[in-house]
Amino acid sequence: MGRREPKPVILAFGGYDPTSGAGVLMDARAIAASGGHPVAVPSCLALQSTATFDRVVPVSRDTIDRALACANLAHRIVGVKVGMIGTRAAADALLAFLDRHPGLPVVLDPVIRATSGGALLAKNALPAYRLLLLRANVLTPNLPEIEKLLGRPLVRFEDGVIAARDLSEDTGAAVVLKGGHFAWKGKRGVDIVYDNGTVTLLSPPRKLAPRDAHGTGCAFASALATRLASGEPLAMAAAAAKALVAGWIAGGFKSAEGRWTLS
Ligand code: PLP
Numbered sequence: 379m380g381r382r383e384p385k386p387v388i389l390a391f392g393g394y395d396p397t398s399g400a401g402v403l404m405d406a407r408a409i410a411a412s413g414g415h416p417v418a419v420p421s422c423l424a425l426q427s428t429a430t431f432d433r434v435v436p437v438s439r440d441t442i443d444r445a446l447a448c449a450n451l452a453h454r455i456v457g458v459k460v461g462m463i464g465t466r467a468a469a470d471a472l473l474a475f476l477d478r479h480p481g482l483p484v485v486l487d488p489v490i491r492a493t494s495g496g497a498l499l500a501k502n503a504l505p506a507y508r509l510l511l512l513r514a515n516v517l518t519p520n521l522p523e524i525e526k527l528l529g530r531p532l533v534r535f536e537d538g539v540i541a542a543r544d545l546s547e548d549t550g551a552a553v554v555l556k557g558g559h560f561a562w563k564g565k566r567g568v569d570i571v572y573d574n575g576t577v578t579l580l581s582p583p584r585k586l587a588p589r590d591a592h593g594t595g596c597a598f599a600s601a602l603a604t605r606l607a608s609g610e611p612l613a614m615a616a617a618a619a620k621a622l623v624a625g626w627i628a629g630g631f632k633s634a635e636g637r638w639t640l641s
Contacts, residue, residue, distance in 0.1 A: 396423075397633075399428055411622060439468075457485070512550060539572070
């Protein structure tokens, strides 16, 4: 008990997507592929196929509390990756857990809306969600997510650098603004890392074909949390996470419904 474990044990806290295309099953795949050992607690069930979204089924506060206690009893958790929260009960349960583990590093992927347009965060969860943003060490928004968090549209690449700085100053977290979902003019797929006043740009692998794969944000943040827990600096960990996701996009396949699936 209390012993160091040979692999960094990372807690994935997010929605359960039965297809493993996103959510905690995808997180577990990315944590394992990055050299970590995953434990996972579902914030809610995000029932979906690769092409359709059925519904969000809540998990009770008591169940989440108990699941967190089980994972924490079993292993010495050294990092947390937060994805879809869904409900206020889930946000409150995670906040309470993190309050009991004040030194635990948190990478939070701000999942607010599905690409399909469905709301992935209940309105009454917003106050607790804001506290989670303040508790996070690293935030990994994409362009629509940072626009929503800051409440303003971003057009030029330079706006992205300023936005990453502003979000970092608002929350106290480092920010990795992902460029994969959109093309800044002439800078397709460049990620902006803002860490304590230093900006690092991460370029995509040249040959990457644009494929609208779901779950890239989940995989990226999970790989990043695992690399950080292994002691890598943020920009290096983000570059490794980006390479993992690029490989999974390149190696992806079309599901039976005809949707790109990371593999
Ligand atoms: N987590 C869950 C459970 C989801 O259902 C979704 C999207 O539908 C996401 C996260 C966000 O996925 P992405 O990695 O594409 O941002």
